[in-house]
Amino acid sequence: MMPSQQGYDRAITVFSPDGRLYQVEYAIETVKRGALAVGVRTKNGVVIAVEEKSRKLQIITTPQKIFQIDYHIGAAAAGYIPDARVQVDDARYFSQSNKLTYDEPVEVETVAKHLADQSHQFTQYSGVRPFGVALIIAGVDRKGTKIFVTDPSGTYIPYTAVAIGGNSDEVTDFLEKNYKNGMSMDETMSLAIAAINLKSDEKDVKHIRMSKIRTDTKLFEKVSSEELAKHAQAEGASSNKST
Amino acid sequence: MMPSQQGYDRAITVFSPDGRLYQVEYAIETVKRGALAVGVRTKNGVVIAVEEKSRKLQIITTPQKIFQIDYHIGAAAAGYIPDARVQVDDARYFSQSNKLTYDEPVEVETVAKHLADQSHQFTQYSGVRPFGVALIIAGVDRKGTKIFVTDPSGTYIPYTAVAIGGNSDEVTDFLEKNYKNGMSMDETMSLAIAAINLKSDEKDVKHIRMSKIRTDTKLFEKVSSEELAKHAQAEGASSNKST
Amino acid sequence: MMPSQQGYDRAITVFSPDGRLYQVEYAIETVKRGALAVGVRTKNGVVIAVEEKSRKLQIITTPQKIFQIDYHIGAAAAGYIPDARVQVDDARYFSQSNKLTYDEPVEVETVAKHLADQSHQFTQYSGVRPFGVALIIAGVDRKGTKIFVTDPSGTYIPYTAVAIGGNSDEVTDFLEKNYKNGMSMDETMSLAIAAINLKSDEKDVKHIRMSKIRTDTKLFEKVSSEELAKHAQAEGASSNKST
Amino acid sequence: MMPSQQGYDRAITVFSPDGRLYQVEYAIETVKRGALAVGVRTKNGVVIAVEEKSRKLQIITTPQKIFQIDYHIGAAAAGYIPDARVQVDDARYFSQSNKLTYDEPVEVETVAKHLADQSHQFTQYSGVRPFGVALIIAGVDRKGTKIFVTDPSGTYIPYTAVAIGGNSDEVTDFLEKNYKNGMSMDETMSLAIAAINLKSDEKDVKHIRMSKIRTDTKLFEKVSSEELAKHAQAEGASSNKST
Amino acid sequence: MMPSQQGYDRAITVFSPDGRLYQVEYAIETVKRGALAVGVRTKNGVVIAVEEKSRKLQIITTPQKIFQIDYHIGAAAAGYIPDARVQVDDARYFSQSNKLTYDEPVEVETVAKHLADQSHQFTQYSGVRPFGVALIIAGVDRKGTKIFVTDPSGTYIPYTAVAIGGNSDEVTDFLEKNYKNGMSMDETMSLAIAAINLKSDEKDVKHIRMSKIRTDTKLFEKVSSEELAKHAQAEGASSNKST
């Protein structure tokens, strides 16, 4: 948490004397306070995963932080989750509308840019606050597997593997060290589990939600608890990851 | 009650330096100051109940905190009740409009998502305050029995059994310990009464309002004082609940 | 009067850290500063009465705090009276419009809900202040005799007998102790006079304005000074009220 | 003058903790700072009068504080006079429009209610200030002679005789003591002059402007300086007024 | 200059506790800071004059503070002159539009009232500041010679002779002492020059701009420097004015 900044940080559309937009920086702080989310892509597909803890009688079949945007695109969120839901809803309409207009599936980058533009608008005009969420937009389109990160400032950046939310810097370091070109989907899922668990108090997979999109099917699929447990074991077995 | 936060908590659309939206957190505090409301679902139906005290000459046939949304959906509220009434009115229009458009009863989740989206809008735009109420949306649709909780932040989360309002954490613990799969509707109602009375000063049922929707009829019904009293006795007789 | 609350109480659409809407609470304080108003219903009709002091040359044939809304509905106000006049005007249009649409007299609860919804809007949006008035809406419709109280927060609650305004808590206590089922209209009017005078400096009826609606005629009637004086005597004669 | 009230008195649509609308009270203070205006009605007509001092070369044939609204209605103002002019202009249009719609002269109460409703709007919505003026609306219509007082809060109250502006409480007391039923128009004018001069530094009629509407003609007439002087003498001759 | 008033004087539409509109009073202060302007009318015509100092290479054939509104109406301004220009432009359109509608020259009072109404609007609504200028509206219409003064508060008052701007109180005193009924146009112009020079550092006429409208021609005419000089001499010769 940053110390208060003499009032420049309270009005949304105001620069501070050193040229900073504090409201945007604070919204990014909201992202850092959120639980971890990771995305990894290989030649064979993309994997997104989040840490998500629930009450005992909460129904977890519909995860709160992983969303399907189109049949070939998904998103994982870190930060203020109601903002994520609203942005994802918007992205769903955008994708369908794009499909109707051009008669082909929307590209992943087009969706990421659309959401980044929307986030940007909320940093320049008064009467609104910035979105308090970062999203990993992941999918497979005719250009291959794609992962983009959007954040409250309105940027969107393509990655091969990335983490957002709490401890994202360390986890991204971990991904950079352990990512290998040509990993299989199974290895990719194991890596994502290891990334989530790197800084987590819990070391099993009950607190993990994961989805994947394979290059051959181009279909968003939920990864079941059983599959998660299997990959966690695989990951544990070969646990010689660099940290 | 939280201490004042240097002015970040007064303007609605502003993040604090540590990335929090104080106005939303304060609205959630309004919910915690409200009286308790619980919702429990079983295979056979859903039950919602609230604590509601009245003046002697107040007419209690129309409860203030339990609402019928559609013939198969009800809601229980905790927090600033006029906000609940407005959201429920909106949900009623939404349900009827949905029925007219798709010619089938609206799903419970669709209603919950609609209200959560509405709550979210009131956290992002200026000129309004957030809604100061949480709602348990309960119903029976073609997917079975459903319970969702919406709150001022704009989230909606599915539960099997849950409490909102004052002491909701302890009461939800109590529900988690005593909920059993396959409970009959009678057992479910007894559990709800026990949950309301767990932290209440009063131990009878005069201060309890309850409604239920059975899976076979799919019809919202008010539970009469007589029925309440009967289940309270049943509950007292077998009062070996875990706390 | 409550002490100032560190600025949370100045902007209308803002929650305080403990989840309160001070502007609404202050508007309710306006009601408490107002003169007393009471409403009592029996099987045979409803009675509303207010305390209203005037300058010597003021013309009192048109009371300031009792209003006719429709031929079968009236209202008594406590608090900021110009707000009451505006709400009553609105209720008159609403009643006539309802009559034209459905070709039957509007129900009392429909009017009360309409005014409560209107009051609620003024608590959630900026650019306005809440209404500073509570109203007793009383009438006779096809469901029988009805009394509702609306207040600045946007609630409406049905009562058999109730007081609003200054000392309303003690006077409602008094009504609860002395209300009897099956009272005649004459006894009801005597009870209302006793209620008004319970905490008043004056003990005659010069400062009381009263109207009644009988179940058989369903017509709003002003109670004359003569009739008031007669019931006051009756009330004095049998003055064994519980306090 | 009241002391400053910790900021509750600066924003128009805000209640203070004790339930007061300071901006409205301050606007009423503007009225009290204004020069005195009085209105008296008898069976035979109505009289309005104001205290109005002028520079030597100012042209006084058109008074600044007495206005004709319709041929049978006039107004006297105390407070911020440009506000009075705007409200009177509005009342003139309203009267003509009423005449065109219903083909009969507007009633005095209808005009008073219209202006009070307008004043009320300016107390509830932001972006405006309340009107800083009180008006005595006086006239003769098919119901007889009528006098109403409107003020910044949005109330309108009927009187037989009343004073507004500086020292209005003492002068209203004086009117209450000296008003007699069945006074002739001449006696009424003398009483009005005595009322104006009760607290004035000047004791002649140079600083008085007066208009009257007689029941038989129903026509607004300016009272000439000569007529004023004559009634002042009459008033002086029989100066046994109670004070 | 008045001392600061605890914040009541910064927001336009706010009354102070003692019922004052500080923004309007400050705008009137702007008028007092302006250079002097005078207006005098006689049976034979009206004269307006202002004090106006210029740089050496400024072109003075078009004065900055005297304006022609219609062929028979002119205006002299004191205060914030760009506001005067805007009001005069508006008055020109208004006069032409009036001519087109009624097919006769607009009356001087109609123009003065129009400008006063406009000034008033700027004192009641937020988002604007009051006009910071007073105007002497002078002209000859079918009712004779007329002079009105409008000011930032929205009043308009008819005068025979008047001064606005710096030292206007003393100069109006001077005019009241020296004005004589039946003065010729020449005497009137001499009086106006004497009035301007009463408190001025300069005693010739280089700093004076003057216009006149004669009753016989009803035409706005600029008074040339030569004519000014001639009347100044005349004025000096007979300089037995009372001060």
Place this chain on the structure above:
Amino acid sequence: MMPSQQGYDRAITVFSPDGRLYQVEYAIETVKRGALAVGVRTKNGVVIAVEEKSRKLQIITTPQKIFQIDYHIGAAAAGYIPDARVQVDDARYFSQSNKLTYDEPVEVETVAKHLADQSHQFTQYSGVRPFGVALIIAGVDRKGTKIFVTDPSGTYIPYTAVAIGGNSDEVTDFLEKNYKNGMSMDETMSLAIAAINLKSDEKDVKHIRMSKIRTDTKLFEKVSSEELAKHAQAEGASSNKST
């Protein structure tokens, strides 16, 4: 620079207690902080010139502070130059539109008044700041050669020779002393160069941009560096200017 004025200077549409509009005065301060600009007219034409320093690799063929408005009108700016560009763009549209409507070239004064009116609007309404620029509008129309100065307050004043921006008072003094009726265009250009260089650190013409409009051609022409240098020499040769 003026000291801060207790908050009256921060909100645009607010008068200070002594009747000043600080925001307008501060905008005029912006003009004084700008580089010098001068305008001089003779019978034979008008000349405008500015001081404009550039980086070495900046392209100076399009000057930043001298603009062509129409083929016969130009402008020189001092202050916040982006504001000048916007006002000049507006003036270009205005001139063309005027030409289309009246089928003759717009007059210089018409353009100056248009820009002054626009500047005035930005001093009276909220939601904008005043323009921070003064303009010398110079041209030749059917009335001859014309120079007007517009400034942030909304005034426009005709001059024969004038300076705006930094040190404009001294330079205008200089112009008043050295301006001679009947100067040739060459002498006029030499005078303008001398005026710019009076207070400048540099004494050559590299930092000077100049344009002229001759009475015979009525065409806006840029004065080339060579021509500037020639006149500077001429000016140096006969450098017996009064200061």
Place this chain on the structure above:
Amino acid sequence: MMPSQQGYDRAITVFSPDGRLYQVEYAIETVKRGALAVGVRTKNGVVIAVEEKSRKLQIITTPQKIFQIDYHIGAAAAGYIPDARVQVDDARYFSQSNKLTYDEPVEVETVAKHLADQSHQFTQYSGVRPFGVALIIAGVDRKGTKIFVTDPSGTYIPYTAVAIGGNSDEVTDFLEKNYKNGMSMDETMSLAIAAINLKSDEKDVKHIRMSKIRTDTKLFEKVSSEELAKHAQAEGASSNKST
């Protein structure tokens, strides 16, 4: 970083007492905090380059700070990059629309002026903040090679070679010393690399992104890493640049 300026710097449309627009100056500070960008033009084409550091698994084929606007125009940005993206998107629409209207490629200056006008609007109206970015707009049109710089104040200035962002003053000095007329495209690219590396911690080309537009093709081309490395070597070999 500048020290805080007593509140003048927080509201966008407000001048400070010394005539400065702090919000605009702070936005320019944002530019200075950004990474360096340079633009250089020769007879044969234009080159733009930026410093852009990335995470290891970030995909760098689409640079974040260099944009293609039209087939013959590109842009390099320094400052708040999401603002740059939005301005560039706008410029793309503008260019296409211009092409459709006039049926010829838009000129580089037309695009620069359009963006500067847009930036200016955001400095004068409330409800928005200024753009926090400077852009080098570079291209080849029928007038030859062109480079313009736009900044948050709304200016646009043509250059032959220029740097924006961090250390731009030193780097522009460096360009001014080392720029030579008649440089080949290869020499130009080497100069741009040297300019970026002048103040950079890194001395190779991994952190440099570059694009060029050749006069003969008039086509925006990305410069590949290989080509960059080659020119860096060339630059190193002949590293006798003046600093």
